[in-house]
Amino acid sequence: LAKTTQPISMDSYEGQEVNITCSHNNIATNDYITWYQQFPSQGPRFIIQGYKTKVTNEVASLFIPADRKSSTLSLPRVSLSDTAVYYCLVGHSGAGSYQLTFGKGTKLSVIP
Amino acid sequence: DVKVTQSSRYLVKRTGEKVFLECVQDMDHENMFWYRQDPGLGLRLIYFSYDVKMKEKGDIPEGYSVSREKKERFSLILESASTNQTSMYLCASSSDREAVEQYFGPGTRLTVT
Numbered sequence: 001l002a003k004t005t006q007p008i009s010m011d012s013y014e015g016q017e018v019n020i021t022c023s024h025n026n027i028a029t030n031d032y033i034t035w036y037q038q039f040p041s042q043g044p045r046f047i048i049q050g051y052k053t054k055v056t057n058e059v060a061s062l063f064i065p066a067d068r069k070s071s072t073l074s075l076p077r078v079s080l081s082d083t084a085v086y087y088c089l090v091g092h093s094g095a096g097s098y099q100l101t102f103g104k105g106t107k108l109s110v111i112p
Numbered sequence: 113d114v115k116v117t118q119s120s121r122y123l124v125k126r127t128g129e130k131v132f133l134e135c136v137q138d139m140d141h142e143n144m145f146w147y148r149q150d151p152g153l154g155l156r157l158i159y160f161s162y163d164v165k166m167k168e169k170g171d172i173p174e175g176y177s178v179s180r181e182k183k184e185r186f187s188l189i190l191e192s193a194s195t196n197q198t199s200m201y202l203c204a205s206s207s208d209r210e211a212v213e214q215y216f217g218p219g220t221r222l223t224v225t
Contacts, residue, residue, distance in 0.1 A: 041218065044214075046212075046213045087155065092210065093211060098157065098160055
């Protein structure tokens with residue numbers, strides 16, 4: 001199983017760009033990378049997913065270098081409502097089995 | 113919107129009791145998952161199911177079992193609850209085979225005394 005490492009916490013001011021990096025040194029060839037956001041008293045919510053290079057959607061960007069041993073979630077111009085815990089997930093499915101490894105989460109605090 | 117519901121938000125049980133946690137999804141997803149979430153440990157996969165009556169162990173299945181008699185419902189069973197099973201339990205479902213995008217329920221906070 002790929003082991004993932006994320007910073008425990010980060011602080012940012014409103015309006016700034018925030019980058020959260022997840023390390024996954026032993027990622028497998030068929031592993032994909034996904035990021036989730038979790039607010040208190042709620043289940044995690046899907047943000048973005050990628051395999052390599054850069055992916056962008058309406059809420060975030062995901063940067064994955066060529067060696068895929070890390071990935072960076074980028075949140076542009078954060079607001080107070082982005083205060084949450086962010087998890088990276090590395091995994092794949094195959095032959096009726098799932099290999100899913102969540103990181104321990106990064107608590108992002110956005111400061112006014 | 114996909115909706116995943118869990119039978120209870122909070123549950124308190126005694127050591128040795130049999131505990132049932134129920135999860136229902138309304139989007140006809142084939143894949144369903146049970147996780148537990150603990151401070152400092154993140155989410156850990158207990159069991160998953162990719163079809164009715166099909167189940168597979170995740171990373172930490174010991175002390176748990178599951179049941180999936182209908183496509184929309186996935187139950188987690190603690191045969192004999194212990195204090196180390198005090199945790200937040202999260203159910204999720206996914207339509208894609210890779211389970212890239214999982215939809216989570218709100219969670220059940222289980223306390224075993």
